[in-house]
Amino acid sequence: MLITTTENIPGYRVTEVKGQVFGVVVRSRGLAGNIMAGLRSLFGGEITEYTSLLEQARRHAVDRMVKNTHVMGGNAIVMMRFDSSEIGQTMSEIVAYGTAVVIEKI
Numbered sequence: 001m002l003i004t005t006t007e008n009i010p011g012y013r014v015t016e017v018k019g020q021v022f023g024v025v026v027r028s029r030g031l032a033g034n035i036m037a038g039l040r041s042l043f044g045g046e047i048t049e050y051t052s053l054l055e056q057a058r059r060h061a062v063d064r065m066v067k068n069t070h071v072m073g074g075n076a077i078v079m080m081r082f083d084s085s086e087i088g089q090t091m092s093e094i095v096a097y098g099t100a101v102v103i104e105k106i
Contacts, residue, residue, distance in 0.1 A: 001066050001069065001070075001075060001076060001077065002075075002076040002077070002103065003062070003066070003076070003077045003080050003098070004076075004077070004078055004079075004080065005079065005080050005081065006078065006079070007078055007079055008078075009076065009078065009103060011105060011106055012076070012103040012104065012105055012106060013103065013104055013106050014078070014101045014102070014103055015101075015102050015103065015104050016101065016102040017099060017100075017101050018069070018072040018073055018074040018099075018100035018101060018102065019072065019099070019100060020097065020098075020099060020100070021065055021068045021069050021072060021074070021077060021097065021098060021099065021100040022064075022065055022068065022095055022096065022097035022098075023060070023061040023062060023063065023064025023065030023066075023067070023068060023095070023096045023097075024061065024064065024093065024094070024095050025057045025060045025061045025064065025093070025094045025095075026087060026091055026092070026093045026094075027053055027056070027057045027060075027091065027092055027094070028090050028091040028092070053092065054084075054092065054094065057092060057094040058082060058094055058096065060094075061082070061094045061095060061096035062096045064096070065077065065080075065096045065097065065098065068100070069100040072100045073102070074100035074101055074102055075101075075102055075103060076100075076101050076102070076103045077098040077099065077100055077101070078098060078099050078101055079098050079099050080096065080097070080098035081096075081097055081098065082094065082095065082096055082097075083095045083097070
């Protein structure tokens with residue numbers, strides 16, 4: 001499936017707009033991951049435990065968005081964006097959203 005952050009896709013024409021589509025994931029590190037991340041934060045630098053968590057959550061959110069696009073009958077997503085927020089002190093919510101469309105090659 002073609003996913004783009006732009007409104008138009010060179011070489012393709014949007015023939016139908018299916019509507020807003022999204023994928024939501026809420027993730028939390030386990031206790032051991034939080035302890036390791038806490039120790040790393042004392043010394044500064046990248047906290048790889050959280051970087052990995054957020055990368056996996058984004059991939060999962062995109063996968064859910066793609067699945068929802070298929071259910072709606074779309075074959076592409078335009079204007080895709082990410083949003084994230086914290087829930088409590090241990091959970092992250094990641095949302096991938098965009099517009100599900102049907103495209104055809106010009």
